[in-house]
Amino acid sequence: MAMLDIKDLTIEYPDRHGVFQATKNVNLTVNRGEILGIVGESGAGKSTIGNAVMGLLQSPGRIGQGEVYLDETRLDTLPFEDMRKLRGKKIAMIFQDPMTSLNPLETVESQLVETIELHLKLGSAGARARAVSLLDQVGIPDPEQRISQYPHEFSGGMRQRVVIALALAAEPDVIIADEPTTALDVSIQAQILDLIRDLCREKNVGMILVTHDMGVISQTADRVAVMYRGKLVEIGDTKQITQNPQHEYTKALISAVPPSNMRIDRFQHVGFGKEGGGLKEFDLNNHWLGQGRSDEKGDAAILQIKDLNKVFKSTSGFLGSKGVETHAVRDVSFEVSTGQTFGIVGESGSGKSTIARLITGIHKPTSGQVVFEGLDLLARPKSRQDLLTKRQIQMIFQDPYSSLNPRMRVENIVAEPIIVNNLAGSRAEAISIARDLLQLVELDDTAGRRFPHAFSGGQRQRISIARALASRPRFLICDEPTSALDVSIQAQILNLLKDLQARLNLTLLFISHDLPVMRQMCDQIAVMRYGEIVETGDAEGIFVAPQHSYTQDLISLMPKFERLG
Amino acid sequence: MDTLKQFLASDFFYSFRRTPVAVVSFCIAVILILSAVLAPVIAPYNPFDPATLNLMNGFSKPMEPNAFTGETFLLGTDDQGRDVFSTILYGMRVSLFVGFAAVLLALVLGVTLGLTAAMAGGRTDAIIMRIADIQLSFPAILIAMLIFGIAKGITPPDMRNQMAIWVLILSIGLSDWVQFARVVRGAAMVERQKEYVEAAQLIGRGPFTVAFKHILPNVVASVLVIATISLALAIIAEATLSFLGVGAPPTQPSLGTLIRIGQGFLFSGEWWILFFPATTLLLLALSVNLLGDWLRNTLNPNMD
Structure with missing residues (x-):
């Protein structure tokens, strides 16, 4: 018998319109030392399962049907007090955001020791010794010194390690990790996932890993459960699910993940749960949208940016006391050819969104030139035609x-x-x-x-x-247009953008931090860091043979979900 | 019809239906406001028509026949023989009129200044908000008395009684705009950061249209909450001023004036002349306030 056994679980949220079922008849098992990944898109009910196992369903949520067993103990009918004693001791949780899941007013030591003393009768010296050894196990260097520090003295990745140490503190049988790496940078994500996998093996702990990210699942989980709208649609070994999915939804989900190793023309099989009905047949030449549009093609640069600089000054106070200067964009120059997609990639704070707003005129540049179809956008528009050009x-x-x-x-x-x-x-x-x-x-x-x-x-x-x-418009700026969307919706939106671009001869400026997405969309790419462009070039060239060391780092760290054919 | 159906099915109405406090205070407020509006129809006497007054009816107890005339008055009469029930109905008219008009003035002024401050930023914002801060550092009632005094000083003496109500509205309205300006400014600054505002600028909308067509509709909820709570405060402020004798004149008494008149008789045993106007004021202010609290919880769960 499996260690954690979830049978026929239905979780309900009653409201005034009726009862909403967050999960429907879900059956799952987790064995010792095994990582079970639950993958699905927002609203699929994957986090709800973890909360139900912990007995932490938000009111008015309730278990409508089904049973949850941990070894011989039935959890779903356990009185609140008994369940409270189990939490932390038998079942622990790792949350998404290490910024908020640690108490900022207490040292790491007191948080760890509190948990250990509560569940294991070790005495204060023993508890402290165990706390130090836990920090050591989760890979925090110099644990003797660092244990007395406060959470803000740790970086995001180190903080997530502390959270993992807390979860391990009382030697639980099951750990539920809810999007444990979503709030972290990609490079740190890989290290944390390695750590989680190693610790599960080593300590023989069962884990439920809840995530929306196929890449995380394929690198970490032993088995995968795929959820769609509260239903478990497919469960199986990770390799089988990612290489040879059976259910239509799983196929659609996997085909929607932008492959990191090649450029595909369109995302295929996005039909499952599709929100739109296919591009309507439209006679563009006779429609309003097709009028007043020139169909010139070619390499002529539609947008030229020369030596663009933007310095933000923060002024404060009634009399405008002296503020701090931030050089958000520094000597940026590039050209975008008509009908192409030009990508700007960079991490947060690299100034890529500022460039978009300098082009649209929301911000005024400190110096430099923005020329669109031969019109200087920074000069005062002289005629109505100039204004209309600007609005393109x-x-x-x-x-x-x-x-x-x-x-x-x-x-x-x-x-x-x-x-x-x-x-x-x-x-x-x-x-x-x-x-x-x-x-x-x-x-x-x-x-x-x-x-x-x-x-x-x-x-x-x-x-x-x-x-x-x-x-x-003739020129569309897409500022992270899909970063707030589920992956299958992302694929649909990217397809739509590509279709519209082809039919309307649009030029796109595509801004993103997501390299696999950039690879699918862009003809030219500029890589930005600290407000400067470090490398510009042909998109495939950037991915295959990056020149600058920063670009090389970015490419080697990008999440790999490679497709075979 | 459709809009009504939509409203009855909305979460807003559902929350209302499920909150007994809101339903009860709504009913009380509606009854009070309606009876004030319909005072000329409901009131058994016109207390301000000297022809109908009989001094012999003075100090009639509630529900007891008068010793001299044998007439019975629901809530008794005052020293002049005026029916207390009728004076309350007419007094409420004055109180509510002053309250609504003052809130309207404060709302228009506060929303305009708050939006301007949020959109213009920089020096304009600083100047508007510092004026607001300075005004907030005095009790509102003092500001109202100051404005009242100045206005009274510049109106010609023979106009004073007619102008008194308008001066009252002006002084309460001017002392109350700060609440609106602060809330609207805060809410508008949050809205201004949102991308739909940028989109509107991008298609060529000017700052004025962006402020009033795009941002204003999105801060209406907080304005509505402040307006309801301000209404209760304005009614009380008016009553306070009138109680102090600087508000509504005796020829046009508001609830506050009635309470001032009534308190003179409290210790000589004619309690009803004070008790009923005071209770009415309490019910009015309390029901509007509770309604405001519920509105705040429903429309704006994040506001403190």
């Missing part, structure tokens, strides 16, 4: 939840650019064009009458794209 640059934003005004109907959001810029004869015509655009981005006919809150993240991103198209 549009943007798709990172956060689909804040990029749409929640108080406006979707068709009004999409029609606004047409109305503001007098691009249509009347308001009614503008609304009807807006409805066409919504169809073009694969939303259904009734979408326009609803408000943004009625849509999912991916659908909102489609609305955002439709709004950008309503300015009849």
Whole structure:
């Protein structure tokens, strides 16, 4: 018999509209020394299972049906007091964000010793000795000294190691790790995953690893359970699931992961749980969207950036006391050719989003030149034509939840650019064009009458794209357009962007930190660090033969989910 | 019809239905406001028509026939023989009118200044908010009395009684805008960071349209909460000023004026002249306040 046995588990959240089932009849087992990965997209119910095992379901959530056994003990019917004694001792948890899961006011020592003394009767000297040895085991150098430090004195990765030490403190049988590396940088992610895997083997602990990331699963788990909308759709050995998935959803999920080792033309098999209905047949030449557009192709640079600099000054106080200067963008120059996709890649704080906002005019550059179709964007526009040219640059934003005004109907959001810029004869015509655009981005006919809150993240991103198209743009800036989306939705949005680019001869400036995504989208790539471009070049060239040492580091650390064919 | 159906099905209405305090205070507030609005229809007497007054009816006890005239008054009469029930209805009209008008003034002023401060930033923001800070460092009632005094000084003496109500509205409104300005500024600064504002700028919307068409609708919820709580405060402020004798004149008494008049009789045994207006004021302020609390919890669960 397995150590942790979850039988027919149904978790319910009753609300005034009825009962929502977060998981439906889920059966899972975990053995000693085994890592069971639970993978799925947001809302699949994967975290809920972990919480139910811990007895930590948020009210009004409850176990509607099913049983949870840890060895011989039935957990789901255990009284609260007994369950409390088991937590930490038999079942421990590793949370996503090490910034918030440690108490910032207490030293690491007192947090570890508290847990150890609570569960193991060791005495204070013994507890301290065990705490030091735990820190040593999770790979914290110099544990004798570091144990008396506060959490803020540790880096993010080291803090997550402390959290793991805390989870191990009372020698639990099962550890539930909920997205343990999602908040960490990619390079640290790999180290933490190695540590987790080694410790499970060594201490013969069973683990449930909850994550949305196929890469994490394929590197760490022994077996994988795939969840979709509360149901367990497939379970099996990691190798079998990632190489030879059986269920349609698993296939769709895996084919949606951007491969790191090659460029594919389109993401295939994204049909499962698809939000749009396929690009509508549209006679662009006779439609509003196709008018006033030149079909010139070629290598002519549509956008030229020369020696761009931006210094942010933070001023504070009534009299403007002397502030700190931050050089966010330093001597950046590049050119983007018509119809191409130019990528800017870099870690957070590298200045890539600032460049987008310097081009759109949200920020004013300190010095430099931005020329779009021969028009100097930094000069005051001389005519209406200049203004319209400027508005041919549009943007798709990172956060689909804040990029749409929640108080406006979707068709009004999409029609606004047409109305503001007098691009249509009347308001009614503008609304009807807006409805066409919504169809073009694969939303259904009734979408326009609803408000943004009625849509999912991916659908909102489609609305955002439709709004950008309503300015009849020639140049689209995509600032991390898919980083807030699930991987299958990401694949759909990336496909949509590629289709629109081909049909409308759009030029894209694609900003992202995600290298596999960049590889799928970009023709040219610029790599940024600390506000400077360290390397620019052909996209495949950057991936195959990076020149600069920083680019080499980035490429070697990127999460590898390689596809064979 | 559809909008009504949508409203009845909304989470907002559901939360209302499930909160007894909200339902009860809503009912009380509606009854009080309606009876004030309909005072000329409901009130058995017009207390300000000297022709209907009979001094012989003075000091009638509630629900007891008057010793001289044999007339019975629901809540008794005051020294002049005025029906207390009728004076309360008419007094509430004055109190509510002053309250609503003052809140409206404070709202328009505060929302405009708060939005301007949030959008303009820099020096404009600093100046507006420092004025607000300075005003907040004095008790609101003192500010209101100051404005009241100045306004009274510059109005011609024969206009004073007619102008008194408007001066009252002005002084309470001007002392109360700070709440609106602070809340709107804070909320607008949060909204301004959101990407839909950037998108609106990108398609060519000017700063004015962005502020009033895009940002304002998204801070309305907090404005509504502040407005409700301010209404209760404005009614109390008006009553306080009138109680101190610097508010509504005796020819147009508000609840505060009635309480001032009534307290003179408390120790001589005519308790009802004070008790009923005071209870009405309490019910009015309490129901509006509780309604405001519920609104705040429902619309804005993150506000402290």
